[in-house]
Amino acid sequence: MHPALQAVLTIVIGLGGCIGYFWFSNQLLDKVLFPPRGPNIGRNIRRAEMIRPWLFLFPAIFALGLYLAYPVVATFWLSLTDRNQGGAFVGLANYQQMLREAKFWEAIRNNMLWLIVVPAASTGFGLLAAQLTDRIRWGNLAKSLIFMPMAISFVGASVIWKLVYDFRPIGQEQIGILNAFWVWLGGAPQTWLTITPWNNFLLMMVLIWIQTGFAMVILGAALRGIPEETVEAAIVDGANPFQIFFKIKVPQIRSTIVVVWTTITLVVLKVFDIVLAMTNGQWQTQVLANYMYDKLFRAFDWGVGSAAAMVIMLLVSPILVWNVINARREMR
Amino acid sequence: MEGMAGQKSTLTWAVHISVALLVALWLFPTVGLLVSSFRTAEQISNSGWWSAFSAQKGQLPAIRISGEEHEDGGLYVIDGNLFGSAETTLSAWGTSSREPEAYEPDTEVELKDGWTISVAKSGDFRLTAPQSFEGERLPRVFATATTPPEFTLQNYKNVLFGTTAGAGVGQAFLNTLTVAIPATVIPILVAAFAAYALAWMEFPGRALLIAAVVALLVVPLQLALIPLLQLHNAIGIGKGYLGVWLAHTGFGLPLAIYLLRNYMVGLPKDIIENARVDGASDFQIFTKIVLPLSFPALASFAIFQFLWTWNDLLVALVFLGTDDDRLVLTARLVNLMGSRGGQWEILATSAFVSIVVPLIVFFAMQKYLVRGLLAGSVK
Numbered sequence: 001m002h003p004a005l006q007a008v009l010t011i012v013i014g015l016g017g018c019i020g021y022f023w024f025s026n027q028l029l030d031k032v033l034f035p036p037r038g039p040n041i042g043r044n045i046r047r048a049e050m051i052r053p054w055l056f057l058f059p060a061i062f063a064l065g066l067y068l069a070y071p072v073v074a075t076f077w078l079s080l081t082d083r084n085q086g087g088a089f090v091g092l093a094n095y096q097q098m099l100r101e102a103k104f105w106e107a108i109r110n111n112m113l114w115l116i117v118v119p120a121a122s123t124g125f126g127l128l129a130a131q132l133t134d135r136i137r138w139g140n141l142a143k144s145l146i147f148m149p150m151a152i153s154f155v156g157a158s159v160i161w162k163l164v165y166d167f168r169p170i171g172q173e174q175i176g177i178l179n180a181f182w183v184w185l186g187g188a189p190q191t192w193l194t195i196t197p198w199n200n201f202l203l204m205m206v207l208i209w210i211q212t213g214f215a216m217v218i219l220g221a222a223l224r225g226i227p228e229e230t231v232e233a234a235i236v237d238g239a240n241p242f243q244i245f246f247k248i249k250v251p252q253i254r255s256t257i258v259v260v261w262t263t264i265t266l267v268v269l270k271v272f273d274i275v276l277a278m279t280n281g282q283w284q285t286q287v288l289a290n291y292m293y294d295k296l297f298r299a300f301d302w303g304v305g306s307a308a309a310m311v312i313m314l315l316v317s318p319i320l321v322w323n324v325i326n327a328r329r330e331m332r
Numbered sequence: 333m334e335g336m337a338g339q340k341s342t343l344t345w346a347v348h349i350s351v352a353l354l355v356a357l358w359l360f361p362t363v364g365l366l367v368s369s370f371r372t373a374e375q376i377s378n379s380g381w382w383s384a385f386s387a388q389k390g391q392l393p394a395i396r397i398s399g400e401e402h403e404d405g406g407l408y409v410i411d412g413n414l415f416g417s418a419e420t421t422l423s424a425w426g427t428s429s430r431e432p433e434a435y436e437p438d439t440e441v442e443l444k445d446g447w448t449i450s451v452a453k454s455g456d457f458r459l460t461a462p463q464s465f466e467g468e469r470l471p472r473v474f475a476t477a478t479t480p481p482e483f484t485l486q487n488y489k490n491v492l493f494g495t496t497a498g499a500g501v502g503q504a505f506l507n508t509l510t511v512a513i514p515a516t517v518i519p520i521l522v523a524a525f526a527a528y529a530l531a532w533m534e535f536p537g538r539a540l541l542i543a544a545v546v547a548l549l550v551v552p553l554q555l556a557l558i559p560l561l562q563l564h565n566a567i568g569i570g571k572g573y574l575g576v577w578l579a580h581t582g583f584g585l586p587l588a589i590y591l592l593r594n595y596m597v598g599l600p601k602d603i604i605e606n607a608r609v610d611g612a613s614d615f616q617i618f619t620k621i622v623l624p625l626s627f628p629a630l631a632s633f634a635i636f637q638f639l640w641t642w643n644d645l646l647v648a649l650v651f652l653g654t655d656d657d658r659l660v661l662t663a664r665l666v667n668l669m670g671s672r673g674g675q676w677e678i679l680a681t682s683a684f685v686s687i688v689v690p691l692i693v694f695f696a697m698q699k700y701l702v703r704g705l706l707a708g709s710v711k
Contacts, residue, residue: 004506004509004510006510006573006574007510007513007514007573010514010518010573010574010577011513011517011518014517014518015517015518018518018521018522018525019521022525022615023615026613030613050535052533052614053529053533053534053535053538054535056525056528056529056614057525057526057529057530057541059522059525059526060523060525060526060585060589061526063522063581063582063585064544064545064582064585064586066563067556067578067579067581067582067583067585068548068551068556068582068585068586069544069548070559071555071557071558071559072551072555074558074559074562075555075556075558078558078559125354128350128354132347132350132354133351135347136344136347136351138351142351142354142355144698145355145358145359146354147698148358148359148691148695149358149362150639150694150701151639151687151690151691151693151694152643152687152691153642153643153644153645153661153662153686153687153690154643154645154662155665155666155683155686156643156662156683156686156687158669159365159665159669159680159682159683160361160362160364160365160683161361162669162679163361163364163368163381163676163679163680164364168377173378173379173380175376175377175379175380175676176380177361177364177380177382180382209358209361212358213358214705217702217706218705218706241343266550269552270552270553270554272554272646273645273646273662276645276666277666289552289554292554293646296557296558297649297650305558306558309552309554309555309557310555312554312555313552313555316550316551316552319550320547320550320551323546323547323550324546324547327543327546328539328543331539331542
């Protein structure tokens with residue numbers, strides 16, 4: 001069957017199935033199992049109301065359980081077994097093997113760098129852009145343009161930046177803007193992506209470029225939410241614009257900054273496409289997610305690959321716990 | 333609003349300039365790619381994209397003289413023009429690759445056997461010889477010329493419909509579309525029902541479920557790859573579109589439920605209570621009142637999910653496989669970067685084909701995207 005036809009069919013079956021499921025299950029509940037009439041009307045209504053939420057929730061819970069919750073457990077189990085021994089339990093052997101690999105430590109080191117630099121730079125640039133664009137007439141256009149990379153895939157962005165970093169031997173016209181600029185300044189053309197450790201920062205630049213718009217949008221909304229009086233009071237007291245920004249505005253949006261920071265942190269931990277497309281982890285640019293992909297789908301070493309995935313999970317979990325605590329606090 | 337009267341104008345200028353700089357920095361890389369996709373391979377490798385708008389001086393590839401000979405005053409003559417375009421101006425030329433800029437325009441140069449050749453500024457050449465050129469190998473001309481800015485759509489034709497250069501980008505475009513649309517549509521309804529239950533129905537364990545959704549929101553999908561691949565193989569789905577759609581649905585659900593619940597909780601309580609009093613069932617309230625009112629949130633999620641599935645590489649690689657006819661655009665691009673890393677005309681054009689749809693969606697639906705982002709992270 002042609003894939004496009006299959007797609008249309010899947011949409012029809014998927015949506016029709018959902019609608020059918022919800023409608024029929026509710027009908028079944030109301031008309032057959034616990035009809036709101038007869039001698040037990042009160043009890044029937046109560047029971048129907050007890051069951052109904054679960055009818056609404058069942059498909060979602062099923063999908064979430066199968067596609068996200070179960071794999072966490074399964075991956076943990078895989079990380080304790082060896083595929084070559086028919087899935088025998090090997091304890092922590094995979095972890096030990098992973099800890100002995102230089103590439104793993106390289107990935108950890110780079111990931112730590114990414115975790116510091118990317119959220120900090122994106123939030124910083126985002127805050128700057130939000131504050132500056134707020135005060136000028138063409139601010140909305142500027143915002144749109146800074147926000148735009150958000151729509152571009154990591155791979156597309158990698159191609160875009162690879163052109164920026166492109167290298168031509170000395171004597172030839174440079175076609176990468178970075179080298180052109182460098183040569184114009186009087187330097188010799190460089191193969192930027194092979195120069196450790198700076199190549200890591202060049203890869204990070206791609207993600208910063210994508211994420212700044214996100215930070216700008218969220219922080220911009222928070223800045224606009226600051227009560228006017230606090231700013232006016234500061235002006236009356238003779239504060240200069242920098243003091244107003246850093247001492248009055250930033251403290252008031254601290255919680256939003258934290259949210260932006262953690263959201264970008266999550267993106268960073270999963271970043272894989274950029275490294276795969278630009279260097280594939282060569283020249284000491286490996287990161288955890290790409291290391292894991294290497295192990296799982298190139299070396300087919302599911303044990304070590306799963307162990308690497310668990311490391312990513314471990315790094316994510318503080319944010320997970322913090323988010324859950326926050327969400328619970330808000331609901332009270 | 334801020335700043336003191338005296339400082340205001342300089343500060344305003346500083347703001348304008350900084351924003352302009354920031355925007356330029358953010359826009360330049362993309363513009364570079366876009367401009368490059370309209371240039372020929374030769375232009376791309378001869379000069380940076382930023383000089384594409386001005387006339388360019390550069391050495392053209394060697395041109396072999398060709399044409400019909402005719403007799404003129406006892407000499408055999410071939411004449412014609414070296415260039416395709418009338419606006420190209422010659423500044424120097426030569427007949428050997430060692431000295432490509434040996435002669436000025438209009439100089440007459442003697443070659444072997446009494447042949448002479450001259451090339452004018454306009455590219456008009458005249459090759460003469462005392463005997464016929466029949467069976468002779470005609471000379472090559474190396475020209476240094478200034479060419480006007482020139483853009484071409486040929487790259488797009490090659491990439492989308494051609495069979496060799498960047499083969500399969502057109503197919504990959506269709507594949508990506510096939511992955512993205514069902515993967516966007518299917519989670520919406522499932523999530524909407526669940527979000528309604530979590531927002532407006534009372535039942536034990538509700539708070540726990542909401543916490544679980546928030547927790548699953550950040551679980552890296554990397555963990556799900558192998559177990560789900562095993563599962564798909566076990567139940568006979570294997571690698572294919574169905575697997576990708578299911579995976580994207582599962583991975584998209586936490587965000588969908590979270591966004592929609594946050595939105596639905598904020599709907600006016602009166603409407604829903606009144607409907608309840610009037611005897612409407614939850615099913616009716618949901619389909620007749622809550623779902624239509626939630627349109628902005630549904631739109632926000634749909635955009636997120638579409639951008640995400642369109643731009644995704646990992647899920648497609650793992651669940652769709654790496655067969656050539658099944659590659660999505662992102663996977664195709666990664667392949668091209670490996671195999672045709674130096675051929676920027678193909679790479680730039682393919683990349684632009686892959687980002688044009690998200691860009692259209694982005695600019696058309698920006699309002700909903702921003703709204704969704706705010707609902708998702710600011711409280």
